[in-house]
Amino acid sequence: MSNKLSFLSLLCLVAAVLSQRTTHHYVTLTSKKTKTISSCCDIENIKTYDFPNILKERVPDTPTHATVKEYILSRLHQLNQSRWSITTDVFTDQTPFGPKSFTNIIATLDPHVPKRLVLAAHYDSKYFKTGVFLGATDSALPVALILDILLTLDDKLQSRELQDHSLQVILFDGEEAFKTWTDTDSLYGSRHLAELMNSPSPYDVEGRTGIEAMEAFILLDLLGSVDPHALFYDTYPAGSKIFERLRKIEKKLHQEKQLVEHTRQHFVEQAAHGYYKIQDDHIPFLNKGVPIVHVIPVPFPSQWHKLSDNANAINWNNVLNLKKIFTLFLYEYFHLR
Numbered sequence: 001m002s003n004k005l006s007f008l009s010l011l012c013l014v015a016a017v018l019s020q021r022t023t024h025h026y027v028t029l030t031s032k033k034t035k036t037i038s039s040c041c042d043i044e045n046i047k048t049y050d051f052p053n054i055l056k057e058r059v060p061d062t063p064t065h066a067t068v069k070e071y072i073l074s075r076l077h078q079l080n081q082s083r084w085s086i087t088t089d090v091f092t093d094q095t096p097f098g099p100k101s102f103t104n105i106i107a108t109l110d111p112h113v114p115k116r117l118v119l120a121a122h123y124d125s126k127y128f129k130t131g132v133f134l135g136a137t138d139s140a141l142p143v144a145l146i147l148d149i150l151l152t153l154d155d156k157l158q159s160r161e162l163q164d165h166s167l168q169v170i171l172f173d174g175e176e177a178f179k180t181w182t183d184t185d186s187l188y189g190s191r192h193l194a195e196l197m198n199s200p201s202p203y204d205v206e207g208r209t210g211i212e213a214m215e216a217f218i219l220l221d222l223l224g225s226v227d228p229h230a231l232f233y234d235t236y237p238a239g240s241k242i243f244e245r246l247r248k249i250e251k252k253l254h255q256e257k258q259l260v261e262h263t264r265q266h267f268v269e270q271a272a273h274g275y276y277k278i279q280d281d282h283i284p285f286l287n288k289g290v291p292i293v294h295v296i297p298v299p300f301p302s303q304w305h306k307l308s309d310n311a312n313a314i315n316w317n318n319v320l321n322l323k324k325i326f327t328l329f330l331y332e333y334f335h336l337r
């Protein structure tokens, strides 16, 4: 009897420890706090500064790509440099047009902290023979949004209550295929970085690899366009809890009338595990067991991979709504004050 009991309590202890490791504890914000935070969100800076500076042709290994890369790095260097580690992962790979140089950009807050939430997007743009492709939604806007949120929340992130969790931002190069999407002509940056982080590397922490340190990986792509019917689906079971949190935040902000021109819920309720498994920068990390949330609209914006994916594709009300949702999510995830 007593043996059985102690065996049971041991089991309970093991279960408790396991659930500790897999369950993230969020704070839930009151309506008042939700309103206060979301009413402070604005998009002036993204609209006038970050987005226009990123909205240039960004084909890897070209001069305008280098200009944008330098711009992104200069913005990341405005974060508190005694807390953030800003690094680049530079490499050469074979492409259908010969060898090209690529640069992933990684910003890690408190790099000694063992659990990381990753926010990611790609900053390269697709090569077009027929004209200048700016890739406003693909992914100038997501990159601008991430930079803006980081710089706005830097103080609060530094003084977060959840000090054993940190934030890592990854801006990938070479997501796009130069010719036709294949396993070797696409995802140049994410394939390289996932391999690098899967073995001992500068991204290790406390004996764990950069991959093992990732509690979750949220990828933003094709965001900011006008299509009110585009939906986000909960595709990967391991990322469901985060997706659910984003969905609830969108719903709460809607109820509190904090979203503009918001005619429907975009983060959809019913899980679509296994559907819409879209090829994107999360795949090399998914394949290494990292929990994924892929925030990409289905259907894709009507301007997708057309020259019309330019500044006119952006709906700034939609961008403001996205900024509010992700800002509140970071408050809840990191217990910001």
Ligand SMILES: *[C@@H]1O[C@H](CO)[C@@H](O)[C@H](O)[C@H]1NC(C)=O
Pocket: 080, 081, 082, 083
């Ligand atoms: C930057 O971080 C250091 C170390 O935590 C802190 O002492 C300093 O006040 C911070 N600077 C700013 C501008 O927040």
Ligand SMILES: [Zn+2]
Pocket: 126, 138, 176, 305
């Ligand atoms: Zn694309």
